[in-house]
Amino acid sequence: MIDREPGLGSAISFVTLGVADLARSRAFYAAMGLEAHPRSNEHVVFHDLGGQVFALFPRAALAEDAGVPASDATAAIAASLSVNVSMETEVEAILQRAERAGGRITRQASPPPWGGVRGYFADPDGFAWEIVWNPAVTIDADGRVRL
């Protein structure tokens, strides 16, 4: 099902919502039965869904991280889909592939403050995909992550 070229074939490891009020959203999802992971803090909230992470991040911060203006924080960046890769070189390779495929790189492969390397591309509708190499995140054979 997955070709050999670096691409999106592995699991979506993080689903991140760009939210207006992190505390409000954390409380809502707690009331829905999702316990925030201990690594959550005042800047970001993680929920470990067993090999998949559901994250909450302030919308402006998500837009900034993705390299798009906060004013563009609409559908394009209100949510992001992340793929964690096991080799640093895959990040740039997948971004380049996205550009060849007609996508738009919104953030070149670069090191975020929390370590590793990540880049973002926008798909034809502007949906944000983050490609991440993070040595602090364990990835299983299916591409699923453990915080």
Next chain:
Amino acid sequence: MIDREPGLGSAISFVTLGVADLARSRAFYAAMGLEAHPRSNEHVVFHDLGGQVFALFPRAALAEDAGVPASDATAAIAASLSVNVSMETEVEAILQRAERAGGRITRQASPPPWGGVRGYFADPDGFAWEIVWNPAVTIDADGRVRL
């Protein structure tokens, strides 16, 4: 990590993007290495990521299914997160819990044309969550699905 009351603790089984042009998006994701599942058709495209489904659905159709006006097909419904549950009664139970938690039910538990029962709620930012009971979908112990 998961309490006993029906809630969102299981894996996000489907990530669905509401897209402007289904053929364009299918071609883009094919170019990115994602092969459309044979069950894909002219109305919807599925990609099996190994226990998780990445789907493409026309934005207006997604808004209609979620019970929101197409004019509201912004961040709220440009993407949806689905949780497949193993018991039909869990759909209504989770929707009710979302309402108690401060969410808004946009579609009451009801049978879609393709079978089963599903309902939608909007979280505090309006993000669409679909709770689905579909006997045609196999769910493993982790809440992951197989098409």
